[in-house]
Amino acid sequence: MIHQLPGDFLLGCATAAHQVEGNLDNDWTRMEREHPERIKDGSVSGIACDHHARYRDDLRELADMHHSAHRFSIEWSRVEPRDGVFDADELRHYADVVRTCRSLRMEPVVTLHHFTLPVWLADRGGVCSSDAPHRFARFAAVCAEAIGADVRWWITINEPTVLAVFGYLYGEWPPLEPSMGGFLDALAGMARMHAAGYTALHRVAHAHGWDAAVSIAHHERPLRPLNPRSPIHRAVAVLPNAIFNRWFLRACTTGRLLPPVGHSQVVPGLRGSLDYLGLNFYCEERVRFSPRRPRELFAENVVPSGVPLSAFGWTIDPDALRRAIENLWEDFRLPILITENGVADDHDELRAQFIVDHLSAVGAAIAAGADVRGYLHWTAMDNFEWAEGYSKRFGLLAVDRGTQERTPKPSAAVFAQICASRRVGVPQAPVEAAV
Ligand code: FCB
Numbered sequence: 001m002i003h004q005l006p007g008d009f010l011l012g013c014a015t016a017a018h019q020v021e022g023n024l025d026n027d028w029t030r031m032e033r034e035h036p037e038r039i040k041d042g043s044v045s046g047i048a049c050d051h052h053a054r055y056r057d058d059l060r061e062l063a064d065m066h067h068s069a070h071r072f073s074i075e076w077s078r079v080e081p082r083d084g085v086f087d088a089d090e091l092r093h094y095a096d097v098v099r100t101c102r103s104l105r106m107e108p109v110v111t112l113h114h115f116t117l118p119v120w121l122a123d124r125g126g127v128c129s130s131d132a133p134h135r136f137a138r139f140a141a142v143c144a145e146a147i148g149a150d151v152r153w154w155i156t157i158n159e160p161t162v163l164a165v166f167g168y169l170y171g172e173w174p175p176l177e178p179s180m181g182g183f184l185d186a187l188a189g190m191a192r193m194h195a196a197g198y199t200a201l202h203r204v205a206h207a208h209g210w211d212a213a214v215s216i217a218h219h220e221r222p223l224r225p226l227n228p229r230s231p232i233h234r235a236v237a238v239l240p241n242a243i244f245n246r247w248f249l250r251a252c253t254t255g256r257l258l259p260p261v262g263h264s265q266v267v268p269g270l271r272g273s274l275d276y277l278g279l280n281f282y283c284e285e286r287v288r289f290s291p292r293r294p295r296e297l298f299a300e301n302v303v304p305s306g307v308p309l310s311a312f313g314w315t316i317d318p319d320a321l322r323r324a325i326e327n328l329w330e331d332f333r334l335p336i337l338i339t340e341n342g343v344a345d346d347h348d349e350l351r352a353q354f355i356v357d358h359l360s361a362v363g364a365a366i367a368a369g370a371d372v373r374g375y376l377h378w379t380a381m382d383n384f385e386w387a388e389g390y391s392k393r394f395g396l397l398a399v400d401r402g403t404q405e406r407t408p409k410p411s412a413a414v415f416a417q418i419c420a421s422r423r424v425g426v427p428q429a430p431v432e433a434a435v
Contacts, residue, residue, distance in 0.1 A: 002425040003363025010069035010107050010374025011419045013062060013396065014340045015051070016114035016158065017075035019383040022047035026077035027122040027174040028115070028386075038172065041389035048384050050404050055097055058406070061397070062380055063104035065412060066419035070101050071339060071376045073111035073158065077118035080139055091146040098147045109153040109339065109376065111217065112140055112197060115163055115173070115386070126175055127163070127189040128182065133196035140197040144204035144212075152211050155278050155339065156197035159219040160190035161244050169295065172387055184261045191251045191261075195270035216252070217278040217339040220245055220324045226286040226302050236289040236299045243297070249274070249332060276373065277332055280340035281324050283314040312344040312392055318357035325365035325372060335371045338362065342378030344385075344392040351396075351411035359424040377415060381406060 005011070018028055022045065032044040051058055062070060078090040101108040113136070117126050121135060140156070157163075163173070164186040171178025198214050205212035223241050225233035243260070251257060255271025256264045290300035303309065308316040325336055343354045359375060366372050382395035390401065396412035399405070418424055 001360070001364070001367075002423060003360060003367060005359075005363065005366075005422040005424065007422070009372075009422065010109075010337065010376070011415075011422075012067035012069035012071070012106060012374075012376050013380040014071035014109070014376040014378050015073070015380050015383070016111065017073045017078075018045060018048070018114065018116045019379075019385070020049040020051035020381065021075060021078075022050050022052060024075055024077055024116070025081070025119065026075070026116040027119055027126070030119055030122075031174045031176065035176065038176075038387060039389045040387055041391040043384070043389035043391075045384040047404075049381050049399050051381075052093070054404070056100055058380065059097075059100050059104055059106065061406065061408075063106055065396075065408070065416035067106055068419065069107040069109060069153075069374055069376060070380075071109035071111065071155075072097060073114035074143055075116065076113065076121075076139055077116065079143065080118060083118075083120045083135070084138075086142055091142070094143070095147050095150075098150045102150055107153065107374075108147075108151050109155065109337070110143075110147070110151050111155040111158050112136070112143060113156065113193075114158040117174070122175060126167075126186075127193060128185045129189070132189055133192040136193040137196035137200040140200040141204050144201050148201070148204055148208065148210050148212065152213055153276075153337065154201050154212055154214045155217045156194045156201070156214060157190055158217045159280060160187065160194070160216060160248050162219045164190065165244070166387075187247065187251075187261045188257050191248065191257060191270060192267055194252065195255075195267050195273055198273040199269040213275040215274050215276050215278040215337070216248065217280050218249055219280045219282075220328065221282065222284045222320070222324060222327070223287045223299055223301075224284055226288040226304070230288070232289045233287065236297075237287050240287075240297045240299050246331075249277070249328075253332065274332070274334055277328055277334040277336045278339040279324070279328060279336050280378075281321050281338065282341065283310075284317065284320040284324075285315075308350075310344045310350065311346050312388075314344070316343065316350065316354060318354075318361040321358050322361040322365045322368075325362065325370050326368060329365070329370035335373050337373045338375040340376060340378040342394045344394055346393055348393075348398075348409040348411050351409065352414040355411060355415050355418065356424060359418055363424050 098108045166173040168182040168186045223237040285301040287299040379394045381397040382393045385392040397406040
């Protein structure tokens, strides 16, 4: 089946500041310095891909590959290095990133918080502190004033649930504080921050007569029973699905801190605070009951034999993306922008087919009636993959860590071909001239 993607369908890549920019002073750089054992390959983010200096060349390279959109994040610790003190040069920098995207005919998609916090905010309790919503709203408003004339697509917070899990439930990321109470507080705190950020972005946009569409980037990782006929396998998937895959979205649509995080208290500005649904999707999990997995709410992830895996050990199943889109469309009826989807692949052996198959799945979901506005591949270039360090390669471009030289991988040409033709579902011949 061949799918022709709509003419205004956004196609491009997603990135995040800490993973590509380098030289930052935030809660992650501090953890990398003080707890080097937390990064599995022993690396530090360092200058990463030096993208803060090289963004013009990088963006041109992506535009030359026919990308029509580009997602990046603004590093809060650069823009507001001290509480209430904003750095005009950094604001000009991000304004130029946006202008460069526009001049290259790539729609900017801007994230305000992608896992990292300025240390001054981390030290006062981070996302759990009572004034984090106010401070986030102030930062959002400053960013909106600086770049809002040229930005329509905004993401307040990237994957709030993932940050709550890894930072607070597992305690493997900053603030390295594992506790169930902290996990629930972090979810509540980020729901409040999102509401405050959403309100601030719209207030500034409205005052200037600008258009703004605001969402979170929601990580959807559906849990399915390993054996669908087993009542216990089915039962054990229910609670983690409700908490990890639906709690935050339902909070944003109902405006309430629903159980088990809260007692359904109303959060001002939270109700209806998704103008679209930003979707980060990597894989599903198949689960069965295990008494040894209390942290995972007793749902043990089991990889069925024969299922292809990425270098991260995540299952590769394009139809899972179609199911996720159709379920989210069914549940929320919000336009969906795929804000991340990609594959860890050491030697670029999986990525080209992965892209073709996953975009075909998107095409199938659209054909079935889902309103999908775009697909942003994770990611432009091999980068600092959080606790995995530089060991996981998600990029369309390889990056020489010594010289910073970028080399397009064969899969980049396959994606370029789709971006140019907007046709998916047939084997793609690489466009040589594109890269
Ligand atoms: C997502 C993150 C992104 C990247 C990919 C592989 O959860 O948002 O920064 O690390 O996973």
